[in-house]
Amino acid sequence: MNPTLTNKYDFIPRYFQLALANVLSNIMIPVANLVSVIFLGHLEEINNFTGVILAGNLLNFLYFVLLFLRMGTTGVTAQAVGRDDREEMLLIGLRNGLVALVLGIALILLQYPLGELGFTILNVPLEIKSSGLAYFNTQIWGSPAVLLNFVLIGWFLGREKNGLVVLLSVVGNGVKIGLDYLFIINLGWQSMGAGVSSAASQYILLLVGLIFFCREFQWLEVISVAFKIWDISAIKSNLTLNGNIFISNLVLLFISLTFSYQGVQMGMLVYAQNSLLWQIISFNTYFIEGIGFGTESLVGNFKGKGDSHQLAPLVSFSVLTALIVGIFFGGICILFPDSVFRLFTNHTEIISKINTFVPWLVLALVLSSIDFTLEGYFLGLAQGHTLRNVSLVALFIGFAPVNFAAVKFSSNHILWLSLSLFYAIRTMMFVVKLPSTFRNDLDNMSATLPALEANPLLTLAFGETREQIIVEKLGVGEDVENRRI
Numbered sequence: 369m370n371p372t373l374t375n376k377y378d379f380i381p382r383y384f385q386l387a388l389a390n391v392l393s394n395i396m397i398p399v400a401n402l403v404s405v406i407f408l409g410h411l412e413e414i415n416n417f418t419g420v421i422l423a424g425n426l427l428n429f430l431y432f433v434l435l436f437l438r439m440g441t442t443g444v445t446a447q448a449v450g451r452d453d454r455e456e457m458l459l460i461g462l463r464n465g466l467v468a469l470v471l472g473i474a475l476i477l478l479q480y481p482l483g484e485l486g487f488t489i490l491n492v493p494l495e496i497k498s499s500g501l502a503y504f505n506t507q508i509w510g511s512p513a514v515l516l517n518f519v520l521i522g523w524f525l526g527r528e529k530n531g532l533v534v535l536l537s538v539v540g541n542g543v544k545i546g547l548d549y550l551f552i553i554n555l556g557w558q559s560m561g562a563g564v565s566s567a568a569s570q571y572i573l574l575l576v577g578l579i580f581f582c583r584e585f586q587w588l589e590v591i592s593v594a595f596k597i598w599d600i601s602a603i604k605s606n607l608t609l610n611g612n613i614f615i616s617n618l619v620l621l622f623i624s625l626t627f628s629y630q631g632v633q634m635g636m637l638v639y640a641q642n643s644l645l646w647q648i649i650s651f652n653t654y655f656i657e658g659i660g661f662g663t664e665s666l667v668g669n670f671k672g673k674g675d676s677h678q679l680a681p682l683v684s685f686s687v688l689t690a691l692i693v694g695i696f697f698g699g700i701c702i703l704f705p706d707s708v709f710r711l712f713t714n715h716t717e718i719i720s721k722i723n724t725f726v727p728w729l730v731l732a733l734v735l736s737s738i739d740f741t742l743e744g745y746f747l748g749l750a751q752g753h754t755l756r757n758v759s760l761v762a763l764f765i766g767f768a769p770v771n772f773a774a775v776k777f778s779s780n781h782i783l784w785l786s787l788s789l790f791y792a793i794r795t796m797m798f799v800v801k802l803p804s805t806f807r808n809d810l811d812n813m814s815a816t817l818p819a820l821e822a823n824p825l826l827t828l829a830f831g832e833t834r835e836q837i838i839v840e841k842l843g844v845g846e847d848v849e850n851r852r853i
Contacts, residue, residue: 376681379666382528383685386662389530393521393537394654403545404562407552419499420559426486427507430475432621436613437468437515438522442661443668443748444609445526450672455593457527458585462597463606464519472512479508503563510567513574520577525665532580540573612752616743619759623767623790630775630783638780641722644712645729649736652697656737659690660744667748680806686741694737698730728784735791742798746805754801762793 408420441464448456475482483504487497517540524533544565551561596602624646631642663686670678701708705726709719746754766789774782 376678377685379678379682380685383662383666383682385530386525386528386665387658387689389533390525390661391655391658392534394657396537396541404548404565407548408559408562419496420503420562422487422496423500423504423507426504429621430482431514433614433617434471434515435518436610436617437464438518439747440464440610440613440752441519441522442526442664443750445523446665446668446748447672447750449527450669458589458593459596459602461519461523461581462590462593463603465516466597467606467610468515468519469512472515475508475511479505499559503559506560506563507566510570513567513570516574517570517577520574520581525661526668528665528669536573536577539576540569543572544569609750609752612756613747616755616759619763623763623787626771627783627787630771631780633775634778634780634783637717637721640715640718641725642780644709644718644722645725647712648697648701648708648729649732652694652733652737653740655693656690656740659686659693660740663741663744664748667745668750671749676806683742683745683802686745687738690737690741691734694733698733701726701729725780725784728781728788731788732784732791735788735795739791739795739798742795746798746801749805754798758794758797761797762790766790766793
């Protein structure tokens with residue numbers, strides 16, 4: 369029996385609760401960082417201000433590529449919730465937590481070469497490098513907590529603990545602001561104080577998060593499943609998913625760094641204009657990520673329950689919502705350009721010529737909004753290979769050739785075209801892949817396997833082997849024969 373229209377869209381209240389929790393959580397991060405910058409910006413030594421900004425960017429790059437720990441936790445946790453598999457929920461958190469801990473310790477051990485390499489590439493004056501390294505070498509001691517918090521937040525999102533996610537964000541960022549004032553202003557620790565406050569606030573956030581985790585599961589439950597953490601097939605599946613998301617994140621980071629670098633090569637005015645426009649894209653992304661993470665949680669939950677009929681209405685509603693957000697921010701920039709851009713700078717030479725590139729900004733906002741929402745959808749299905757493949761294809765077919773032309777002709781318009789093509793190709797590939805996800809698991813597998821065997825080009829395009837399809841549809845370690853009807 370076909371579900372009624374009301375039943376098909378009864379997820380909307382849950383959807384907005386998840387999206388709102390994620391948006392609030394995301395926005396608090398740049399607000400807290402802005403307060404740190406304000407404190408440092410009012411010190412006499414400008415080197416502390418500049419050094420912390422540069423070191424903060426280096427750490428943000430590192431943490432961005434490691435964000436797969438959060439992205440790869442939410443969807444699979446939501447699937448376990450949908451199946452009402454309490455043991456699997458716990459194992460997902462423990463396995464990803466172990467990976468986060470190992471990576472965090474590795475960052476601490478590699479802090480010297482990472483810091484030296486980063487500031488050598490930036491080629492900054494010695495006094496700025498000294499202040500930057502003081503921040504970098506103290507803040508990075510918080511990396512195990514940062515990465516473990518990625519897992520905890522992703523795990524709570526997968527279980528739709530929306531209020532808790534907002535609470536943790538308020539606690540973590542509120543503590544950071546208080547410690548910034550204590551260490552930077554009162555104790556005068558300058559850039560080192562900013563690093564200490566960041567690291568300490570992450571450990572406090574981790575402690576609070578673990579308290580709520582322990583309220584969900586008793587210690588005896590953890591001990592009872594501890595030996596299952598080392599299940600080889602589950603570990604392989606987990607590493608494969610996280611590895612694919614990691615590659616996709618690397619591509620996105622490469623795109624943003626290349627876009628910024630090419631702008632510098634075209635002159636400081638172009639770089640300033642692009643940086644200003646990129647701020648709008650970044651701010652829009654905080655909202656779109658909220659939509660994407662909300663979509664990921666619900667998709668995972670529906671997949672776990674086997675409610676495939678809910679997927680098409682969900683993705684349609686999510687894309688429509690994201691499109692409205694992108695058009696809203698783009699429309700403001702078109703209708704009130706002076707008011708918007710004067711919030712960032714009062715340099716007339718930048719603002720007066722920036723309108724030329726606003727149409728490109730609007731296009732990028734619309735395409736990226738749809739793109740990142742669909743990314744959240746496929747994360748909910750735990751299809752990391754899809755993210756990896758669409759990112760690599762969009763990089764080599766869309767971005768790279770046009771970016772080369774932008775360099776050759778020194779054209780900022782072509783540079784923005786390369787960015788737009790990257791988003792457009794990712795979006796189109798996601799859309800092509802969508803219909804196959806709407807069928808139920810066994811029908812989807814029976815329809816997909818013969819197509820892959822008959823046409824190897826499909827395997828090249830989407831990277832799905834027969835084994836991957838079986839694992840994706842029936843779950844790692846399950847007996848295929850036992851699932852046949």
